Amino acid sequence: NAGVTQTPKFQVLKTGQSMTLQCAQDMNHEYMSWYRQDPGMGLRLIHYSVGAGITDQGEVPNGYNVSRSTTEDFPLRLLSAAPSQTSVYFCASSYSIAVGNTEAFFGQGTRLTVV
Amino acid sequence: SQQGEEDPQALSIQEGENATMNCSYKTSINNLQWYRQNSGRGLVHLILIRSNEREKHSGRLRVTLDTSKKSSSLLITASRAADTASYFCATDRNAGNMLTFGGGTRLMVKP
Numbered sequence: 001n002a003g004v005t006q007t008p009k010f011q012v013l014k015t016g017q018s019m020t021l022q023c024a025q026d027m028n029h030e031y032m033s034w035y036r037q038d039p040g041m042g043l044r045l046i047h048y049s050v051g052a053g054i055t056d057q058g059e060v061p062n063g064y065n066v067s068r069s070t071t072e073d074f075p076l077r078l079l080s081a082a083p084s085q086t087s088v089y090f091c092a093s094s095y096s097i098a099v100g101n102t103e104a105f106f107g108q109g110t111r112l113t114v115v
Numbered sequence: 116s117q118q119g120e121e122d123p124q125a126l127s128i129q130e131g132e133n134a135t136m137n138c139s140y141k142t143s144i145n146n147l148q149w150y151r152q153n154s155g156r157g158l159v160h161l162i163l164i165r166s167n168e169r170e171k172h173s174g175r176l177r178v179t180l181d182t183s184k185k186s187s188s189l190l191i192t193a194s195r196a197a198d199t200a201s202y203f204c205a206t207d208r209n210a211g212n213m214l215t216f217g218g219g220t221r222l223m224v225k226p
Contacts, residue, residue: 040218042205042216042218042219044216045214059215090158094212103148103163103212104148104158104160106158
């Protein structure tokens with residue numbers, strides 16, 4: 001049981017490049033989400049999904065796309081990287097509301113630098 | 116914008132002392148959660164308190180919630196050097212775990 005797995009752990013991009021951050025969970029969680037954490041700050045929600053085929057925007061969605069074709073995977077796409085997207089990105093998953101209030105499980109993060 | 120504000124931003128104590136961190140938030144919530152983050156690592160869930168609960172314990176952790184004041188506190192008793200980390204409160208408005216985080220408290224416990 002690996003939990004939430006994010007790849008890559010580190011990435012350097014040039015301005016204007018695109019890339020996909022991968023997130024996979026093996027806990028059969030319905031809910032998945034992406035956050036970014038800037039230095040000295042808490043996490044901010046980028047996009048989230050309440051199940052396969054369903055996604056929605058969080059607090060800071062601009063410049064990012066997501067899709068959820070399977071329960072296990074929730075990739076985050078940077079369309080045209082900008083220096084302002086330099087951050088640490090965390091993926092999280094949890095059970096659905098039907099299960100009740102449950103904790104979110106976080107991946108180890110992807111440290112992205114855009115130059 | 117962030118939902119919560121945490122106080123203090125940084126806290127330094129000696130091993131064995133208690134550490135108290137406070138969190139304030141702005142809107143109604145379904146539950147409030149506390150997470151720990153060791154340097155350079157992901158977040159680890161510590162405790163969840165529902166909006167209809169006032170106090171919850173887990174080992175050396177005690178969390179209180181005052182919905183009338185929109186505030187929560189996390190108490191770590193008998194702190195250890197291994198408790199050194201950043202601690203974040205996060206609010207969940209609809210039990211969907213779309214969390215809004217505070218800025219965190221950096222705790223240093225000196226041996």
